Amino acid sequence: MENYLAFEEPIKVIDDEILKVREVEENSGVDSSKLIKDLEKKKTQTIKDIFKALTPWQRVQLSRHPDRPYSLDYINALTEGNFVELHGDRNVKDDKAMVGGFGQLNGKTVMFVGQQKGINTKMRQFRNFGMPNPEGYRKALRLFKLAEKFNIPIVTLIDTPGAFPGLEAEERGQGEAIARNIYEMMRLKVPVICVIIGEGASGGALGIGVGDKVVMLENSWYSVISPENCSTILWRSWDYKEQAADALKLTSTDMKGLKIVDDVIKEPIGGAHRHREEIFASVKDYLIKNIERLQKLDPEKRTAKRHEKFIEMGEYKGR
Amino acid sequence: MVWFKRSKDGITTSTADKKETPEGLWYKCPTCKTVISRDDHAENLYVCATCNHHERLSSDEYFAILFDEDKYTEIAKGLYSADPLKFNDTKPYPARVKATQEKTGLKDAIKVAHGKVNGETLVVAAMDFKFIGGSLGSVMGEKIARGIDKAIALKSPFMIISKSGGARMMEAGLSLMQMAKVSAKLSQLSDAKLPYISFLTDPTTGGVTASFAMLGDINISEPNALIAFAGPRIVKETIGRDLPKGFQKAEFVLEHGFLDFIVERKDLKEKIGQSLVMFKG
Ligand SMILES: [Zn+2]
Numbered sequence: 001m002e003n004y005l006a007f008e009e010p011i012k013v014i015d016d017e018i019l020k021v022r023e024v025e026e027n028s029g030v031d032s033s034k035l036i037k038d039l040e041k042k043k044t045q046t047i048k049d050i051f052k053a054l055t056p057w058q059r060v061q062l063s064r065h066p067d068r069p070y071s072l073d074y075i076n077a078l079t080e081g082n083f084v085e086l087h088g089d090r091n092v093k094d095d096k097a098m099v100g101g102f103g104q105l106n107g108k109t110v111m112f113v114g115q116q117k118g119i120n121t122k123m124r125q126f127r128n129f130g131m132p133n134p135e136g137y138r139k140a141l142r143l144f145k146l147a148e149k150f151n152i153p154i155v156t157l158i159d160t161p162g163a164f165p166g167l168e169a170e171e172r173g174q175g176e177a178i179a180r181n182i183y184e185m186m187r188l189k190v191p192v193i194c195v196i197i198g199e200g201a202s203g204g205a206l207g208i209g210v211g212d213k214v215v216m217l218e219n220s221w222y223s224v225i226s227p228e229n230c231s232t233i234l235w236r237s238w239d240y241k242e243q244a245a246d247a248l249k250l251t252s253t254d255m256k257g258l259k260i261v262d263d264v265i266k267e268p269i270g271g272a273h274r275h276r277e278e279i280f281a282s283v284k285d286y287l288i289k290n291i292e293r294l295q296k297l298d299p300e301k302r303t304a305k306r307h308e309k310f311i312e313m314g315e316y317k318g319r
Numbered sequence: 320m321v322w323f324k325r326s327k328d329g330i331t332t333s334t335a336d337k338k339e340t341p342e343g344l345w346y347k348c349p350t351c352k353t354v355i356s357r358d359d360h361a362e363n364l365y366v367c368a369t370c371n372h373h374e375r376l377s378s379d380e381y382f383a384i385l386f387d388e389d390k391y392t393e394i395a396k397g398l399y400s401a402d403p404l405k406f407n408d409t410k411p412y413p414a415r416v417k418a419t420q421e422k423t424g425l426k427d428a429i430k431v432a433h434g435k436v437n438g439e440t441l442v443v444a445a446m447d448f449k450f451i452g453g454s455l456g457s458v459m460g461e462k463i464a465r466g467i468d469k470a471i472a473l474k475s476p477f478m479i480i481s482k483s484g485g486a487r488m489m490e491a492g493l494s495l496m497q498m499a500k501v502s503a504k505l506s507q508l509s510d511a512k513l514p515y516i517s518f519l520t521d522p523t524t525g526g527v528t529a530s531f532a533m534l535g536d537i538n539i540s541e542p543n544a545l546i547a548f549a550g551p552r553i554v555k556e557t558i559g560r561d562l563p564k565g566f567q568k569a570e571f572v573l574e575h576g577f578l579d580f581i582v583e584r585k586d587l588k589e590k591i592g593q594s595l596v597m598f599k600g
Contacts, residue, residue: 163529165553166557166558167566169548170554170566170567173577175546175577176533176577178529179498179502179531179534183502183534186506203529206495206498206529224490225488230488233488234408247406247491248492250491258404260493310500311464311503313496314460314496314497316400316461317399318398318399318426319397
């Protein structure tokens, strides 16, 4: 079943209407193709109207859309199922909120690593809502190092509401795990591309987010804090999440403007969740092109350039 | 030193305005409530002699403890915040920064200086918690970066004294990226084979813990310092029950393997000096 966000409601109304007309057509045998065609046209226009002027908060909602493709959807589509999932951090356990493994992209092996959310209540719990524990970050690092050893490029898929703030996570060094990844990713001798496909919340995202290219899907968000938590801290209530979403400049356009991300991958009008195959194709195209470009660079120079890119980030005055 | 206990109105200055109050002659320990003269407290390096509570220190106070004869050169002194996001919550960001600067006499939440510690050259970046919670923003990131450049130029070890609530929300994505920026600089420091000492003081949380504070060649802390990624309140909310005693305190973090040692403030200079010599081989 399709899910609709509140601001997608006008689309639902038309979809329901189309369903009803189809039902009547089936039962009565009366040809309604003209009517359906008109409704489809109306739907296309409605989607266009809604999606041409999305607010930052609406994009945040889209980034969390229950029908939006998740990491494994991308991996399976991009590799056409030619994927070997790998498990475990070799220390504590296998973190289900962080997935990864070898996959073939356009005939070449790539190491995929990403946060994974669940598609239903049971799976959401199984995946811990895409919030990794330290084991997840250490599993990711293990796979990064494995890729580096065999000169395999790395693609990370970022989609997390944050690193898990639990008791055991703290005991096992959530801070250290993220810190280590940021540092080690900076030094990897293979190309690294990071794609924010949904939510990019803070350190939990950055923990797999250091790359030669960091790219956002159009309707994803990336910031130091979620709009809800920002609202809670600044206005002591969740009610200001829309203002917070504006203030944080967390959209792909803003983040590109601030030179925090390198590129934005456009989503079809209507969003990635309505056009899965198209977004898979766009991401695949971007990755193939950029991996090829990055592989042409000398590894030392590529890593040095990665350092320089992040060192230049920030705005200040004075001297 | 003279010791006596007293609790009377007028000398129970709150912890917030204690050191800044010139007429405040007394210090009352927030933990055990012991009252002591400011002079004696300073002589004690701001540690309660009764219960060993380590009062939070400013960058200047740590410099005074560490550097020989309190002699050091501050670098990148003139850096201050821009307003890249035009951030406006209850107050525009530049106004908030300006008000904080006037109140604290500081430009931002960190100072970087180089000098000698027991004769060994050391570059130290020390945070000031009273400046927007010691928050990590573009200025802090750049100051640490320049400190690391200085250490590389002087072929000297580098030390960060962390004391921070985490990333500065008003710089949003840019403050998050400072975690990566400082890590990139630490990577350069590492390539230069220069030691990095991370000193985590009360409190060190959030993005600072999740980046450079945990990346020391040695990580050290002060007694009872809070060290966390997610703060105790958030963890408590997540698990829905009370936290065990001592959770996320330096002793707990040491026990779980993320610190090398905890140092009493009176031993700080000696221990740092000793470590600096060890790194020389
Ligand atoms: Zn005391």
